[in-house]
Structure formats: C-alpha cells, structure tokens
Amino acid sequence: MGGVYDNRLMRRAAAAAFMPEPVFASPYPGAKPMLLVTCMDGREALAALARAARDALPPPKPKGRSPQRATEKE
Numbered sequence: 001m002g003g004v005y006d007n008r009l010m011r012r013a014a015a016a017a018f019m020p021e022p023v024f025a026s027p028y029p030g031a032k033p034m035l036l037v038t039c040m041d042g043r044e045a046l047a048a049l050a051r052a053a054r055d056a057l058p059p060p061k062p063k064g065r066s067p068q069r070a071t072e073k074e
Contacts, residue, residue, distance in 0.1 A: 002034065002035075002037075002053070003027070005027035005028060006027075008025070008027075008036060008037075009036075009037040010025065010027050010034040010035060010036055010037065011034060011035045011037055011049065011053055012034065012035065012053060012056075013032075013033065013034060013035055016035050017052075017056075018048070018049060018052035018053075019035065019037075019039070019049070020039075022035055023035070023036045023038055024036065037049065
C-alpha cells in the first residue's frame with residue numbers, strides 16, 4: 001500500500017489516477033517507483049487518496065477451509 005520513506009509519504013502507483021499531477025519516486029535503491037504524495041493539504045485530501053487506493057485494489061480471494069477444520073466438524 002505504501003509507507004513513509006526518508007520523510008516522504010509514498011503510496012502504491014494504483015492511486016496515481018486520483019492525483020492531479022502524479023510524481024513517482026523510488027523509496028529506496030532497487031525498488032519499484034511509487035507515488036510520491038505531495039498534496040498534504042489536510043485530512044480530507046489524504047483520506048480521499050486512501051479511499052481511492054482502497055477502491056483500486058482487487059477483491060480479496062475467498063479463503064479455503066483447512067483440512068484440519070474440515071475433519072473436526074465431522
């Protein structure tokens with residue numbers, strides 16, 4: 001999802017579509033570029049960015065039953 005690297009807030013690139021002018025940077029040498037969050041205008045802007053990133057994620061995969069639990073219920 002993202003994190004803070006060298007005092008820079010960075011998010012997954014999936015949220016770039018919701019930024020007016022996306023800026024990408026590498027959080028550390030050898031890492032894939034991430035979206036550098038430059039619009040820290042307030043709580044609402046950051047919350048909107050977090051919601052946009054959440055909505056861009058694929059749906060969670062269904063969890064299967066473990067073989068041990070299946071035998072316990074029988």
